[in-house]
Amino acid sequence: MSGGVDSAVAAARAVEAGHDVVGVHLALSRAGGTLRTGSRGCCTVEDAMDARRVADKIGIPFYVWDFSERFRDDVIDDFVAEYRAGRTPNPCMRCNEKIKFQALLERAIELGFDAICTGHYATLVEGDGGLELHRSSEEAKDQSYVLGVLTAEQLRHTMFPLGETPSKSIVRAEAAERGFSVAKKPDSYDICFIPDGDTRGYLAEKVGAETGDIVDRSGSVIGSHEGAHAFTVGQRKGLSIGRPAPDGKPRFVLEIRPVTNEVVVGPKEALAVAEISGARFSWAGAAPAQREFACEVQIRAHADPVPAVAVVADDALVITPDEPLDGVATGQTAVVYVGTRVLGQCTIDRTVSAVPA
Amino acid sequence: MIYLDHAATTRLRDEVRDAWLDAQGVVGNASSVHGAGQNARRVLEEARESFAITVGAEPIEVIFTSGGTESVGLGLQGLWRRRARGRDLIVLPDGEHHATLDTVSWLERSERARIAPVALDAVGRIRADAFHDALTGAALATALVAGNETGTINDAARLSEAAARADVPLHLDAVAALGRTRVDFAAWRGDAPSGGGLVAMSASGHKIGAPVGTGALVVSRTARIEPMLHGGGQQRGIRAGTQDVAGAVALARAAELAEQERDAEATRLEALRAGFVSGLGRRIPSAVVLGDPHHHLPSTVHVLLPGAAGESVLFLLDQRGISVSTGSACQAGVAEPSHVVMALGYSAVEARQVVRISMGRDTTAADLDALEDALVDAYERLRS
Numbered sequence: 001m002s003g004g005v006d007s008a009v010a011a012a013r014a015v016e017a018g019h020d021v022v023g024v025h026l027a028l029s030r031a032g033g034t035l036r037t038g039s040r041g042c043c044t045v046e047d048a049m050d051a052r053r054v055a056d057k058i059g060i061p062f063y064v065w066d067f068s069e070r071f072r073d074d075v076i077d078d079f080v081a082e083y084r085a086g087r088t089p090n091p092c093m094r095c096n097e098k099i100k101f102q103a104l105l106e107r108a109i110e111l112g113f114d115a116i117c118t119g120h121y122a123t124l125v126e127g128d129g130g131l132e133l134h135r136s137s138e139e140a141k142d143q144s145y146v147l148g149v150l151t152a153e154q155l156r157h158t159m160f161p162l163g164e165t166p167s168k169s170i171v172r173a174e175a176a177e178r179g180f181s182v183a184k185k186p187d188s189y190d191i192c193f194i195p196d197g198d199t200r201g202y203l204a205e206k207v208g209a210e211t212g213d214i215v216d217r218s219g220s221v222i223g224s225h226e227g228a229h230a231f232t233v234g235q236r237k238g239l240s241i242g243r244p245a246p247d248g249k250p251r252f253v254l255e256i257r258p259v260t261n262e263v264v265v266g267p268k269e270a271l272a273v274a275e276i277s278g279a280r281f282s283w284a285g286a287a288p289a290q291r292e293f294a295c296e297v298q299i300r301a302h303a304d305p306v307p308a309v310a311v312v313a314d315d316a317l318v319i320t321p322d323e324p325l326d327g328v329a330t331g332q333t334a335v336v337y338v339g340t341r342v343l344g345q346c347t348i349d350r351t352v353s354a355v356p357a
Numbered sequence: 358m359i360y361l362d363h364a365a366t367t368r369l370r371d372e373v374r375d376a377w378l379d380a381q382g383v384v385g386n387a388s389s390v391h392g393a394g395q396n397a398r399r400v401l402e403e404a405r406e407s408f409a410i411t412v413g414a415e416p417i418e419v420i421f422t423s424g425g426t427e428s429v430g431l432g433l434q435g436l437w438r439r440r441a442r443g444r445d446l447i448v449l450p451d452g453e454h455h456a457t458l459d460t461v462s463w464l465e466r467s468e469r470a471r472i473a474p475v476a477l478d479a480v481g482r483i484r485a486d487a488f489h490d491a492l493t494g495a496a497l498a499t500a501l502v503a504g505n506e507t508g509t510i511n512d513a514a515r516l517s518e519a520a521a522r523a524d525v526p527l528h529l530d531a532v533a534a535l536g537r538t539r540v541d542f543a544a545w546r547g548d549a550p551s552g553g554g555l556v557a558m559s560a561s562g563h564k565i566g567a568p569v570g571t572g573a574l575v576v577s578r579t580a581r582i583e584p585m586l587h588g589g590g591q592q593r594g595i596r597a598g599t600q601d602v603a604g605a606v607a608l609a610r611a612a613e614l615a616e617q618e619r620d621a622e623a624t625r626l627e628a629l630r631a632g633f634v635s636g637l638g639r640r641i642p643s644a645v646v647l648g649d650p651h652h653h654l655p656s657t658v659h660v661l662l663p664g665a666a667g668e669s670v671l672f673l674l675d676q677r678g679i680s681v682s683t684g685s686a687c688q689a690g691v692a693e694p695s696h697v698v699m700a701l702g703y704s705a706v707e708a709r710q711v712v713r714i715s716m717g718r719d720t721t722a723a724d725l726d727a728l729e730d731a732l733v734d735a736y737e738r739l740r741s
Contacts, residue, residue, distance in 0.1 A: 061675070065668055066709075110739060111672055 001025050001054065001062070003047030005175045005182045006119025006162060008054040012178055013161035014117045015058050021117070023055035023062040026104065028071040028095075029193050043192060050182050057179060067103055074098035076193055080206045083229045086256035087331025090146075091191055092301075093345075097149040105157055115157045122147050123163030124155060125341075129286040131155050133342040136163045145301045148335035148345035152285045203229040212261030214241060217254070217270065228256050231263050234271055234327020241265070252327070272324035272354035276334055278346030281317035288312065288343060296337040297321060299328055299348070310336055310343075317346040324354035359679045359724045363717035364505055364533060364657060370566035370718075376610045377568060380603035387600045388589060397602050404605035411612040412531075412560065413541035414575045420592045421605045424572035425532040425561030427585075429456040431574050431596065432528040432557040433499060435582035437464050440496035440526075448491045448498035450475040450483045451700035452506075454530060457499055458696075470496070477700045480649040481509035488516055492523035500527065502534035502558075506684060506697040506713055507648035508657030510538050513555075517545040521554030526580065528557040536565040536615030537623070537654045542575050551579035560612075562604070566718075567611035571604040618718070626655040626716050633658060633714075633725045640733045647701060647711065658714045661698070661707060662732075665739040670712050673735040679728055682713040 001007045001023045014021045025048045048064055055062035075094045082089035105116050121136035122144040133155055135142045150158070165171055175183035190197045209227030216222055223241035225231065230238060235253040245251055245267070252271050255264040276299070291312050296305035297319050308321040319334055328351050336343045385397030402416070409416040422428045437447065449461050449472050464470040473491040478484055483500055492498060498520055503510045513529055520527035531540050546555040557580060562571030576582055576595060588597035637644050637660065645661040662670060667683035674681055684695040694708035714728065 063668075063672060107666075107669060111669060112676075112738075 001051035002043065002119075002188075003050035003054075003182065003185075004119065004188060005172055005180065005185055006121075006168075007051070008119070008180050008182050009171050009175050009178070010117055010119035010159075010161045011054065011060065012058045012174075012180075014159060015060060017161070019117075019159075021058075021060045022113070023051060023060050024104070025051045025062070025064045026071075026099070027064050027066045028068055028075075028099070030068050030072070044195075050185065054180050054182060065104070065107070067099055070103050071095070071099055071193075074103075079191075080203070082331045083203055084207050084258060085331075086228065086258040088232045088329035089331045090301075090333050091193075092146050093149050093333050093347075095192075096146055101150055101154045101158065105154060109157065115159050117159040117161065119162055120147060120160050121162050121165070121168075122160050122342075124158065124160060127285070127341075131285055133284040134163075135337075135340040135342070136160075136165075138166050138168075141168050143301075144337075144342050145298055145333075145335050148284055148333065148342050149282060150284050151282055155284060200227075200230045203227070210261055212263070214239065214263045214265055217264060217266050222265070225263050228258060228261055228263055231256055233329035239263075239265060268326070269355055270353065271326045273321075273326070273328045273351045274324050274354035275318060275320045275352040276325070276328055276348045277313075277316045277318040277350045278334065278348050279316045280349070281344060281346035283344040284342045285344075293338070295319075295343060298335045298337065299325065299332055305337055308336075316350075317344070319346075359727055361714045361716060361720065361724065361728060362680045362682045363720075364508075364564070364713065364715035365682055366563050366569065367566055367717045368719070369568055370611055370614060372614060373567050373607050373611045377603050377607040380606040383602060387602055388591060401600055401602045401605050404602070404609040407609040408573060408605070408612055411609070411616050412535070412558070412573075412575055413543045413545075414558075415543075415578070417593070418542070418575050418577055420574045420576050420596045421600060421608065422572045422574055422596055423570050423601075424563065425454075425530075425559055426456045428559035428561070428572050428574040429454070429528075429530055429532075430460050431585050432559055432576075432582070433457065433460045433497070434464060434585065435595070436497040436526050436528060436557065436580070437468065437470060438583035439581035444494060444496035445469060446471050446473050446491075446495040448473045448475060448488065448495045448525070450488065450500055451477050452481060452504060452697040453499065453501055454505055454532070456532075457501075457530060461499070479702060481507040481647065481697070481701050482649055482652065483511045483516065485512060485515050485519065489519040489523070492519060492525045495523070495525045498525050498527045500529055502529050502531040502540060503538055503654050504648070504697060505533040506657075506695060507659045507701070508533075508654035508715075509649040510534070510652040510654065512652075513545050517549070517555040518547065521547060521549035524550050524553035526553055526556045528559070529555060530559050532559055532561040532564060533654065535560045535612060536619060537656055538619075542577075546577060552581055556580035557582065560608075562608040562611060565611045565615045567607040568604065571601070571608040573608060622718065623655045626720070629716060629720065629722060629725055630655055630658055632722065633729060636726075636729045637732065640729065641736050644736075647698065656716045658716075659698075659711060660714065660732075661703070661711050662736055663707070663710060665710055665736055667709050667711050669739055670732070670735050673738065674712075674728075674731050677727075677731050679731050681728075682715070683709075683711060684713060 052062050075091050079089050079091045120143045121141045123134045125132045125134050135144045194202045207229045213221045214223035231253045251265040254266045295310050297308040298305040306321050308319050311318045330348050332348050333345050335345045383397050383400050385393035387398040387401045405419045406416045409419045447470050475487045475491050500516050502513045556577045558575040560573045563569040584595050586597045643663050647659040694705045698708040698711050
């Protein structure tokens with residue numbers, strides 16, 4: 001129970017469905033502020049109080065459990081390390097993978113619980129081969145992407161009461177009906193441990209901002225930057241190069257090289273990626289029967305899924321989209337779907353350009 | 358429901374409730390000149406005299422406050438702001454309550470106070486020699502009479518004596534001590550020089566069966582204390598504000614009753630404690646009872662359960678209707694590993710594996726048997 005409206009309604013529905021429910025607010029940040037300032041970030045003392053009041057209203061016990069150390073190690077440190085390595089991490093995936101559905105789930109099972117219930121918009125379906133994770137009924141609010149990292153064992157211990165609800169506004173209306181003061185509370189977005197939303201500033205502090213070169217694909221230095229972490233593959237803005245490209249077209253970030261502190265730029269066509277792969281992959285349920293299969297791949301929470309072919313190699317999941325993808329950064333998660341079903345995911349560690357340099 | 362967190366707060370005593378309600382019927386501002394005011398004043402001053410007797414002070418030395426936190430804050434910032442010229446050091450033992458820590462830390466941040474820490478020994482007692490050494494040239498010193506987490510009782514007489522010899526004003530936090538171990542302001546102050554030695558002592562009502570919102574700061578006649586509240590100049594100008602007559606009556610009555618029962622309760626609780634500790638030692642051999650085995654509040658048992666998260670133990674016990682604590686109740690927001698346990702030399706990980714059990718007037722042997730069983734079950738589950 002984050003103090004948000006989704007987890008509030010999810011908890012209420014779980015109680016109504018007859019489950020024995022306890023509300024838990026995760027204390028993840030040591031430096032948690034007191035009051036919410038705007039809709040960014042999460043988990044101030046005020047958020048914990050909002051969650052507590054919802055628990056009071058629905059009549060369930062409420063606890064605040066401290067996972068801040070594990071969160072720091074598994075999510076925050078990983079976030080910084082990935083940027084330092086020139087990759088673009090997704091901390092929400094790591095949090096789901098390591099904290100919400102691992103550390104918290106382990107403790108829950110240890111304490112005698114059967115499942116973790118959250119306000120995520122996703123559905124669980126009992127399929128022929130076992131439990132399956134599917135998109136929610138509303139594409140716009142579907143959060144199956146961030147849950148793509150869950151395993152079959154984890155899925156067996158989850159509940160998503162909001163998955164079938166066609167719209168978020170229905171959930172808000174229900175919250176209002178139930179007398180929850182959080183009915184009107186804005187959603188939190190951005191990264192929960194960077195409450196002011198200034199990721200760039202945060203990284204400058206943690207990774208350090210060192211001036212370096214902006215180079216083209218041939219290696220010529222064409223400009224300078226004040227910190228490689230401020231860039232992500234596919235980015236167009238923020239490049240202070242000064243002189244236009246020979247072809248007059250805009251330049252995009254193609255690659256970040258942390259060792260040499262260089263940012264490589266080039267034309268939009270050079271962003272096109274023909275193949276992505278990742279050595280770290282998992283299946284959200286039973287592993288696929290075939291080694292090679294048609295699917296859809298989604299590389300960001302709000303990106304459209306695109307048709308692709310996936311191959312399960314010995315040491316990696318290799319995904320070849322039917323059409324080249326633009327702006328794929330290593331570190332991102334590729335979630336593989338078949339229809340509405342989440343098949344699994346990999347953390348992208350290798351991309352193959354569609355255009356030879 | 359088996360409530361074993363009396364160190365956090367305890368039930369309002371029936372006699373105290375009755376006395377408080379009675380006093381609510383006395384209408385009059387104790388500062389008013391007329392008959393109604395005089396009457397309220399009389400009731401108030403009788404309460405002050407009674408409380409003074411209980412804590413070993415003169416009535417003029419008793420300042421009624423809204424509770425322990427206000428008393429500690431008033432005492433510390435008050436002594437700081439009237440400190441001797443040229444001194445900026447605050448002698449601060451490890452493991453003090455957050456009311457003390459946060460106040461001192463605020464003074465450090467905003468008024469350039471410097472801190473002279475004093476280590477605790479392995480059982481949580483303030484090292485008297487280290488305390489003595491730290492006093493040289495200090496602006497003020499503070500110390501717990503008894504710890505709210507470990508229950509360890511310090512040698513208040515010796516600490517006061519050291520402060521007197523060093524001519525440094527000392528504040529004692531008696532919030533956890535009052536009613537549970539001997540508290541004697543005059544005896545500890547002795548014949549310390551004016552403005553030095555023991556000059557202030559904090560107490561809280563809701564810890565001893567008075568309502569939340571009652572407390573006192575004992576302030577010696579010659580102490581120099583800057584007030585926090587300004588207004589009507591009540592209580593020697595040290596704590597302005599219309600005086601809470603009923604609150605004072607409640608506090609005084611609770612303190613009187615607690616003191617009357619203290620010896621008998623100490624014997625009773627010590628026996629319960631010893632039985633529990635020995636049972637626990639047999640059934641969970643790895644459990645460590647923290648604090649001083651000889652100088653401790655008989656009501657408190659502070660246990661380290663290696664490998665079991667205190668949060669989880671608390672939850673499992675709560676599910677069985679048994680209320681215990683993992684540390685001081687007063688840490689808002691994120692639960693911190695107990696700084697007190699770390700002051701004993703344990704790691705941050707271990708400091709999260711502690712459970713504090715504190716008994717009260719209504720605690721029975723059956724309660725502790727149930728606690729013991731529940732702890733054993735919880736420990737087995739968490740260690741499997």
